[in-house]
Amino acid sequence: MDTTMTSSRAFAFMARATRGLEWVVAAELKGKLKASIISISHREVHFSLPVMDLRLMELRTVDDVFLTCGTIEGIDHTRASLQRLIEGMQQLDLASTLHDLMRIRSVQYTNRFDIVGSFLGRRNYNRYEIEEAAGHTISTKFTAIQQPSSQRAGADISWRLHLRNTDAYVGLRLLPAPLHRRRYRSSSYKGSLHPPVAAAMALISGLRPNSVFLDPFCGSGTIGIEASYLENQLLTIVCDINPLAVLQTHITASQANIPLHPWIADAGQLPFNYRVIDRISCNMPWGRTVPPMGVLRVDPQSFWRETRRVLHSESRIVILSENHELGNSWQETLGFCLVLQCRICIRGRWSTLSVFTLDSHSNLSPIDEWGLWGTELLDEWETRPHEEF
Numbered sequence: 324m325d326t327t328m329t330s331s332r333a334f335a336f337m338a339r340a341t342r343g344l345e346w347v348v349a350a351e352l353k354g355k356l357k358a359s360i361i362s363i364s365h366r367e368v369h370f371s372l373p374v375m376d377l378r379l380m381e382l383r384t385v386d387d388v389f390l391t392c393g394t395i396e397g398i399d400h401t402r403a404s405l406q407r408l409i410e411g412m413q414q415l416d417l418a419s420t421l422h423d424l425m426r427i428r429s430v431q432y433t434n435r436f437d438i439v440g441s442f443l444g445r446r447n448y449n450r451y452e453i454e455e456a457a458g459h460t461i462s463t464k465f466t467a468i469q470q471p472s473s474q475r476a477g478a479d480i481s482w483r484l485h486l487r488n489t490d491a492y493v494g495l496r497l498l499p500a501p502l503h504r505r506r507y508r509s510s511s512y513k514g515s516l517h518p519p520v521a522a523a524m525a526l527i528s529g530l531r532p533n534s535v536f537l538d539p540f541c542g543s544g545t546i547g548i549e550a551s552y553l554e555n556q557l558l559t560i561v562c563d564i565n566p567l568a569v570l571q572t573h574i575t576a577s578q579a580n581i582p583l584h585p586w587i588a589d590a591g592q593l594p595f596n597y598r599v600i601d602r603i604s605c606n607m608p609w610g611r612t613v614p615p616m617g618v619l620r621v622d623p624q625s626f627w628r629e630t631r632r633v634l635h636s637e638s639r640i641v642i643l644s645e646n647h648e649l650g651n652s653w654q655e656t657l658g659f660c661l662v663l664q665c666r667i668c669i670r671g672r673w674s675t676l677s678v679f680t681l682d683s684h685s686n687l688s689p690i691d692e693w694g695l696w697g698t699e700l701l702d703e704w705e706t707r708p709h710e711e712f
Contacts, residue, residue: 334375334423335361335391337494338368340519343667343676344384346703347523351384353703354696363708365443365487375426379497383522383553387501389483389494392420398491400446405456408484408491412460420495421465421480427497430479436461437470437478442486457484457493507579512543512571513613516606517669520643524604525550527663527678527700528641529691532556534601537633539563539590539626542613544572544583546604551581554695560600562588564617591618591625598635606643627657636683639691644675658682663689663704 336358340348348368352358356376361369369391372379379388395411398404424430438461440453451472458469461482470478481496505518516524525546530536533556538546541561551559561583563569569585576583588594607626608615618625630640640659654661663678680687690701 333359333371333373335369335371336379337389337391337492338370338382339386339388340366340368340384341386341517341523341667341669342366343665344520344523346707347526347700348384350696350699350703351382351526354699355382367485367492375423377427379427380502382502383549384519384526386503386519388497390420390423390497392417392482392493392495395491395493396489398486398489400444402447404446405448405452408453408456409460411491412457412493413464415493417461417464417493417495424480424495424497434466435468435470435478435480436465437481438484439481440484440486444488446486453484453486457482505579507548507575507581508543508545509578510571510574512568512575515543516545516643518545518549520667520669521545522549522553524606524641524643524676525553526695527676527690528602528604528639529694529697530554530557530602531691531694533558535560535599536602536604537561537595537600538605539588539593539603540605540607540613541572541585542568542606544575544585546606547572547583547585548576548579548581550604551583552579559583560586562586562590562594564589589617589619591622591629593629593633595633597632600633601635601638602640603630603634603638604641609645612645624657627654627659631658631681634681636681637685638681640679642677642679644677645672654679655682660684660687662687 338348345363345368349360349363352370356372356378358370358372361371382388393415395408397407438454438458440450462469479499481499483494483496485492503519530550530553532554535558536550538561541547541563544561547559547561551557561572562585566587569587572583572585658681659679660682661677662680665676666673667676678689689704691697692701
């Protein structure tokens, strides 16, 4: 089935990313869509496509995607910039961008629209004043009504303004709601992981067809579900010591139409034979949101000993840790080798993603090049900026 809609020109987009995972988003864009990356900055990946590709709406590691309308320059911290913002909005061809959106999905034009403003740094105005200034221009151009912030969900058209340094990016959201809002998440569960982060964790573990993937702290099942979406020939196993978590995973997986069968199991005494697991990706209970239970509560190293037992020499493990950097200390004494580590910011809190292999692994590369989009992931990891954006 053809998933593209052609045009005589390239289409420009901006993907919003979890802070610290911009490189993973860029890799997915290149691997899945063959996108050309224009630039990467704080939570933003700008890219272009020669066609409008329906698979844009299937991206897993991004928070959201916007069609690029343009950039307004000369926006500083003073209140005079609000007028400059209005003048810049008037000069942009917003109608063409809206027409481009109609190439990829039907738009229910109800005479109402939503606009979301944000900025980096200190300004003498707030986000609501940004939204009001830009919304006035859009209202005039399209004879439309701006939805109040409390009624955003009622609009099928959503514009985005993001101010960084002296530039204001203007975009049009692909879907009425952000891509990170998964339909399968109808209810929240304590400690549930942000879906794009879960997808990124699964992806950098090195997903291969017919491999065995394990999340031993499944919670509501987000990592296992996202891994199965990315690689549908994966044998995904999820378990948790908490029966309520297992029940929630049953519900969530059913809503996601993913055939997961979660087990009740203690991660300190995993019910698997030696060397049967290819990949492990998990958000361990660090005690802040979810306390350790079972054997792990009295013996934190039990999980690592069990992991060492069930993994084989070519396996990989991805761990998300809260405000805590895992290193080559006692993990090394148990036979693990740290090959990748990066800091990410989730809901305003910094965490650390760590990738380990066994010290007997024949390839100590930070990324499995033979995994899903492995070449793109390795390229983006090696060329990512090391300084803060």
